Amino acid sequence: MTIRLMIADDQAMVRAGFAALLNAQSDIEVVADAEDGEAAVAAARLHHPDLVLMDVRMPRMDGLEAARRILATSDGAHLTRILMLTTFDVDDYVYEALRLGASGFLLKDAPPEDLITAVRVVASGEALLAPSVTRRLIEEFFARPTEPVRTSMLESLTARETEVLRLVARGMSNTDIAAHLVVSVQTVKTHVGKIFAKLGLRDRAQAVICAYESGLVTAGDPR
Amino acid sequence: MTIRLMIADDQAMVRAGFAALLNAQSDIEVVADAEDGEAAVAAARLHHPDLVLMDVRMPRMDGLEAARRILATSDGAHLTRILMLTTFDVDDYVYEALRLGASGFLLKDAPPEDLITAVRVVASGEALLAPSVTRRLIEEFFARPTEPVRTSMLESLTARETEVLRLVARGMSNTDIAAHLVVSVQTVKTHVGKIFAKLGLRDRAQAVICAYESGLVTAGDPR
DNA sequence: CGGTGTCTCACCCCTGGGTGTGAGAGACAG
DNA sequence: CTGTCTCTCACACCCAGGGGTGAGACACCG
Numbered sequence: 001m002t003i004r005l006m007i008a009d010d011q012a013m014v015r016a017g018f019a020a021l022l023n024a025q026s027d028i029e030v031v032a033d034a035e036d037g038e039a040a041v042a043a044a045r046l047h048h049p050d051l052v053l054m055d056v057r058m059p060r061m062d063g064l065e066a067a068r069r070i071l072a073t074s075d076g077a078h079l080t081r082i083l084m085l086t087t088f089d090v091d092d093y094v095y096e097a098l099r100l101g102a103s104g105f106l107l108k109d110a111p112p113e114d115l116i117t118a119v120r121v122v123a124s125g126e127a128l129l130a131p132s133v134t135r136r137l138i139e140e141f142f143a144r145p146t147e148p149v150r151t152s153m154l155e156s157l158t159a160r161e162t163e164v165l166r167l168v169a170r171g172m173s174n175t176d177i178a179a180h181l182v183v184s185v186q187t188v189k190t191h192v193g194k195i196f197a198k199l200g201l202r203d204r205a206q207a208v209i210c211a212y213e214s215g216l217v218t219a220g221d222p223r
Numbered sequence: 224m225t226i227r228l229m230i231a232d233d234q235a236m237v238r239a240g241f242a243a244l245l246n247a248q249s250d251i252e253v254v255a256d257a258e259d260g261e262a263a264v265a266a267a268r269l270h271h272p273d274l275v276l277m278d279v280r281m282p283r284m285d286g287l288e289a290a291r292r293i294l295a296t297s298d299g300a301h302l303t304r305i306l307m308l309t310t311f312d313v314d315d316y317v318y319e320a321l322r323l324g325a326s327g328f329l330l331k332d333a334p335p336e337d338l339i340t341a342v343r344v345v346a347s348g349e350a351l352l353a354p355s356v357t358r359r360l361i362e363e364f365f366a367r368p369t370e371p372v373r374t375s376m377l378e379s380l381t382a383r384e385t386e387v388l389r390l391v392a393r394g395m396s397n398t399d400i401a402a403h404l405v406v407s408v409q410t411v412k413t414h415v416g417k418i419f420a421k422l423g424l425r426d427r428a429q430a431v432i433c434a435y436e437s438g439l440v441t442a443g444d445p446r
Numbered sequence: 447c448g449g450t451g452t453c454t455c456a457c458c459c460c461t462g463g464g465t466g467t468g469a470g471a472g473a474c475a476g
Numbered sequence: 477c478t479g480t481c482t483c484t485c486a487c488a489c490c491c492a493g494g495g496g497t498g499a500g501a502c503a504c505c506g
Contacts, residue, residue, distance in 0.1 A: 103358070160482075189465095
């Protein structure tokens with residue numbers, strides 16, 4: 001099955017070059033092109049391509065906004081994937097594009113065979129990034145220290161205390177916790193007190209902070 | 224400058240195959256190999272390769288642990304990069320490996336030229352992932368909504384209230400906040416009370432949670 | 447000019463929560 | 477078997493914090 005492709009780039013020469021290169025592949029067919037973001041959105045709505053090669057910088061409407069609209073208007077049946085292209089390696093664009101749902105991000109100076117490979121990969125539902133982009137993405141998210149320091153704070157806590165702290169970090173009152181653990185409120189108070197003493201806290205508010213900072217609980221995790 | 228490479232895999236045939244393939248490249252030299260994790264750590268300590276091709280599954284010590292140790296013992300001068308390999312596409316391994324600091328993750332069924340490319344890319348300091356892995360990584364991190372829902376909760380707060388909430392989320396007592404903002408404790412109580420009313424909170428502990436969940440404050444940010 | 451919103455502050459009430467002390471039961475190691 | 481640790485609970489103290497009501501000072505806007 002051939003890959004139905006669209007090219008959105010403001011430079012005619014680039015469009016022609018990419019089209020020639022990709023049309024030469026037996027499994028790729030360039031079905032449309034556009035010279036700005038608005039035209040890209042309109043053309044995508046008309047031709048429903050499998051994949052759009054989208055330049056980031058374009059007049060009238062940039063590639064990011066165009067990508068957003070194309071992805072937004074994709075009716076469940078035919079989903080169009082986006083492969084972003086950029087001349088420069090500007091990472092602001094990268095994160096924004098990936099967040100929007102783009103499936104890939106390549107630099108224009110990549111060798112032609114890489115582009116062809118990328119088209120096939122993205123069209124198959126996988127994703128592909130330029131190596132430098134990959135590195136940044138990984139760094140960005142895993143740069144967050146594995147906090148050996150932080151979890152060490154919690155090492156002094158017993159299993160039960162950790163459990164109580166987790167409940168405190170969910171916003172429960174002592175009474176709530178007592179009910180939840182089926183123990184008396186006094187017991188909960190004892191646990192909470194020992195947690196404070198061990199971790200040098202004063203408030204249950206500070207305990208919540210500690211739980212988040214230590215990674216015991218995380219923003220966005222199942223409540 | 225040639226890339227000094229090490230291969231860690233428990234299957235001798237795989238080691239031989241990779242070595243032959245890579246040694247055939249003029250810019251790559253296989254300087255060591257290892258058949259298990261422990262041997263890999265020892266060999267890396269001895270040869271200081273630029274790059275280690277590391278199989279995930281190995282006897283005695285798995286590739287993840289070996290990677291962790293090699294990365295941990297890298298003295299600032301000679302840093303060794305890790306390219307993880309796996310036969311199966313098990314994503315638990317992927318996240319763990321990348322979190323540890325691996326620079327890439329490939330499936331063994333990738334075409335040989337991809338492996339060679341990956342070696343050069345990773346050795347150059349960039350990163351490279353198998354397409355399916357890339358897709359998952361992107362999904363994993365951008366699937367979490369940029370929380371238009373969450374920040375919208377905070378929209379009802381005035382600038383001053385937001386400021387107070389931020390201080391609450393740092394673990395400050397009302398008295399602390401009053402001193403910090405140079406207002407009376409009563410004023411702080413009023414603000415805090417209105418925050419609770421607007422956000423439907425009961426505790427300052429819950430306020431801290433709200434601050435983290437909304438992204439007003441983030442784990443690991445400057446205290 | 448009057449209405450609205452924000453920031454400020456005060457007084458009162460009272461419960462929840464943080465603190466201290468003490469202690470019994472069960473598990474486990476030496 | 478004795479010491480240590482953990483989990484459990486109780487009584488008591490006290491105050492920071494949450495809740496209600498009201499109000500003065502600005503600023504902004506129609």
